[in-house]
Structure formats: structure tokens, C-alpha cells
Amino acid sequence: MRYLPGRHFLQLPGPTNTPLAVLQALAMPTIDHRGPAFGELGLEVIAAIKGIFNTEQPVIIYPASGTGAWEAALVNTLSPGDQVLMYETGHFATLWRAIAVRLGLTPEFIPGDWRSGTDPAAIGARLAADKTHQIKAVAVVHNETSTGAMSDIAAVRRAIDEARHPALLMVDTVSALGSVDYRHDDWGVDVSVAGSQKGLMLPPGMSFNAVSAKALAASKNARLPRSFWDWNEFLTINKRGYFPYTPNTNLMQAMKVAINLLHEEGLENVFVRHERAAEATRRCVQHWGFELQCLVPAQHSPIVTGVRMPEGVSADKLRAEILTRCNMTLGSGLGRLADTMYRIGHTGDFSDVMVTGTLSGIEMGMKALGMSYRPGGVQVAMDYLVTGK
Numbered sequence: 327m328r329y330l331p332g333r334h335f336l337q338l339p340g341p342t343n344t345p346l347a348v349l350q351a352l353a354m355p356t357i358d359h360r361g362p363a364f365g366e367l368g369l370e371v372i373a374a375i376k377g378i379f380n381t382e383q384p385v386i387i388y389p390a391s392g393t394g395a396w397e398a399a400l401v402n403t404l405s406p407g408d409q410v411l412m413y414e415t416g417h418f419a420t421l422w423r424a425i426a427v428r429l430g431l432t433p434e435f436i437p438g439d440w441r442s443g444t445d446p447a448a449i450g451a452r453l454a455a456d457k458t459h460q461i462k463a464v465a466v467v468h469n470e471t472s473t474g475a476m477s478d479i480a481a482v483r484r485a486i487d488e489a490r491h492p493a494l495l496m497v498d499t500v501s502a503l504g505s506v507d508y509r510h511d512d513w514g515v516d517v518s519v520a521g522s523q524k525g526l527m528l529p530p531g532m533s534f535n536a537v538s539a540k541a542l543a544a545s546k547n548a549r550l551p552r553s554f555w556d557w558n559e560f561l562t563i564n565k566r567g568y569f570p571y572t573p574n575t576n577l578m579q580a581m582k583v584a585i586n587l588l589h590e591e592g593l594e595n596v597f598v599r600h601e602r603a604a605e606a607t608r609r610c611v612q613h614w615g616f617e618l619q620c621l622v623p624a625q626h627s628p629i630v631t632g633v634r635m636p637e638g639v640s641a642d643k644l645r646a647e648i649l650t651r652c653n654m655t656l657g658s659g660l661g662r663l664a665d666t667m668y669r670i671g672h673t674g675d676f677s678d679v680m681v682t683g684t685l686s687g688i689e690m691g692m693k694a695l696g697m698s699y700r701p702g703g704v705q706v707a708m709d710y711l712v713t714g715k
């Protein structure tokens with residue numbers, strides 16, 4: 327591809343734009359992962375990531391993408407053939423289910439429309455019908471990155487409790503952690519799954535399992551084969567800041583910086599910044615005259631907005647035009663949504679002007695392709711960002 331001048335706008339819901347200070351930390355010399363300097367770093371980053379999960383319980387850090395942490399959640403807690411109740415929020419829920427199938431589990435998918443989040447009542451009803459407690463785990467996606475629909479995890483927990491069901495609760499918060507408030511302990515989550523390359527503003531390559539005491543107890547009896555992913559290999563050695571095998575040392579140096587940046591801004595401010603960007607983006611898109619992929623206003627994602635194209639209009643053609651014209655990347659439609667929608671990421675490291683810049687790029691791309699839309703969406707977004715109206 328030819329050189330595109332100017333700063334690239336990586337407006338995906340992950341990987342996201344990486345702050346300069348984080349990139350600089352990545353470029354520090356590689357250190358001995360068994361030496362004294364690393365032990366300190368290990369303790370610091372483990373403590374820091376626990377703060378982001380809002381947990382006092384162990385967090386395991388894997389040198390793997392989010393997919394690895396998905397697999398880890400399942401193999402550490404379950405046995406061959408175990409039933410897992412999952413909810414079809416979209417492409418990522420579908421991928422997690424596929425892993426469960428390949429591992430020899432028996433997932434049951436509550437069907438969804440790829441336009442809304444999890445329905446806690448449907449989960450509660452299914453669990454209430456499971457009198458003999460065959461379902462061993464409930465696994466849901468917090469922010470369904472393929473559609474832009476959020477699920478209310480506290481409500482899922484309440485549904486499980488009201489059904490008086492002992493199933494573990496597993497939550498994929500890969501794309502929300504760091505951008506949206508998350509409460510592993512308060513919400514009673516047993517295994518939380520997250521990754522480095524989204525709200526945490528890091529490059530890809532690290533992922534996490536936050537683990538409850540109940541999940542740890544389950545791991546003692548779980549019979550799925552596991553080695554690389556085994557939590558118990560980590561727990562003792564992590565107490566001194568070390569890891570059972572070579573961790574991603576440079577990414578951990580960068581993670582310390584990234585989490586410091588989140589605290590410098592203030593986590594509450596970070597969450598509000600994402601909410602505002604998402605609202606400005608939705609107002610712009612709706613002014614243009616396009617449908618949002620997520621149909622339920624209370625479930626609109628603060629980190630990604632899915633935009634549906636009218637019948638016969640290619641979302642990928644628009645994304646390609648915007649890439650070459652504006653040096654900006656937008657997310658594609660995934661799975662069954664391919665080419666029928668695109669996704670605007672407003673996650674991680676961005677300012678108001680990056681939000682309006684992103685929307686300007688889309689408006690220019692639509693103009694260049696002669697698409698039909700109502701001009702002026704960017705003005706609506708600017709007005710909202712300045713006045714809150």
C-alpha cells in the first residue's frame with residue numbers, strides 16, 4: 327500500500343490508538359523475567375489490573391490474545407460434556423461458543439437478534455427450569471463488539487441468584503474493560519475475561535482471567551485437559567511477582583504506564599469521556615439518516631457504534647474509500663453482518679477532536695461515493711460535545 331500522509335486514525339473498537347508514553351515504554355530494553363526488577367514490575371501490574379477489574383481476587387495474565395483467555399476460562403473450570411448456557415449477542419458470543427464446542431463442552435445458545443444485549447430474564451427462566459443443575463456455567467459478553475450492544479452483568483447475576491442456581495458466571499469484558507466501569511467482585515462474576523488491545527490502550531498480545539474463590543474451587547475438580555492455561559501454575563509464583571513461563575515483559579512495562587494514564591485522567595472521567603463520544607457519534611449517525619445496529623437505547627455501547635447501511639450499499643466500499651482518502655480505519659461488519667454495516671470505535675486514547683475528525687472522515691467518504699445522507703451530522707456531534715445538548 328502507498329504511503330498515506332498524516333497520523334493514522336485507528337478507529338476500531340480494538341486494537342485501539344496507543345498513547346505515545348505507552349509506545350515509549352514498549353521500546354524499553356527487554357529485561358530478565360526472573361530478575362529482581364521484574365518481580366517488582368510483576369507485583370505492580372498485577373495490583374494495577376486488579377484495580378481495573380475492581381477485584382481483590384487473583385487476576386491471571388496470559389501472553390495471548392483475548393481468545394486464549396476465553397479458552398482459559400472454560401478449561402480451568404469445566405469437565406468434558408459439561409453444559410454451558412450462553413447468549414447469542416453477536417459474533418463474539420458465537421466465537422466463544424465455538425471454542426466451547428471444540429473443547430467438548432455442551433453449550434446451549436439462547437438465540438439473540440444481534441441487535442441487543444443479553445436478556446437476564448431468559449437466562450433466569452432457563453436456569454429455573456434446570457432443576458438438576460446440569461448447567462455448570464453461564465457465559466455472556468459484556469460489550470458485544472460486533473454490534474455495539476452492552477449487557478447488564480449485575481442483572482444477569484441477580485437472575486442466577488433468583489433462580490437459586492449454582493452455575494458459575496463467566497463474563498467476556500474484552501472490549502469494555504478500562505473504558506466502562508467493571509465490578510468483578512460486586513457483580514459476583516466468577517471468571518472475567520479481558521484483553522490488552524482495547525480499553526487498556528495497549529497493543530495486542532496480553533489477556534486476563536479475573537478469578538473468584540468459587541471458580542478456583544471449581545478448578546480443583548475440573549477435568550478438561552489444560553497446561554499452558556492452568557491457573558494453579560500461576561497463583562503461588564504470582565505472589566512474588568513472577569510467572570510460570572516467560573511473560574510478555576515489554577507489554578507489562580507498557581501496561582504499568584497505560585494504567586497510570588487512566589488513573590491520571592481519573593477512571594470516572596475516562597468512563598464519561600467514552601459515554602460522551604458514543605452519544606455524539608450516535609446523534610451524528612442518526613442525523614445522517616442511518617440505523618444503529620443496536621436497537622435498545624439503554625444498551626448502546628460507550629465504546630463502539632454499529633452503523634447499518636441501506637439495502638444494496640456496501641459498507642466495505644465506504645470503509646475502503648475512507649482508508650485511502652482519510653488514512654482512517656473503521657471496523658468491518660463481522661460474521662453474518664459482513665458488508666451490511668460498519669463499526670466506529672471510540673475506545674481508549676482519543677479526544678473530542680478525534681471523535682469529530684472520525685465523523686468528518688466518514689462524511690467525506692460518503693460524499694465522495696455519492697451516497698445519500700443528510701449533511702450536517704458532524705455539526706450535530708460538535709454541538710453535543712460542547713453544549714451537552
Ligand SMILES: *Cc1c(COP(=O)(O)O)cnc(C)c1O
Binds near residue numbers: 418
Ligand atoms: C476482541 C474481542 C475478543 C478477543 O479477541 P482476540 O482477537 O482474541 O483478542 C473477545 N471478545 C470480545 C467481545 C472482543 O471484542
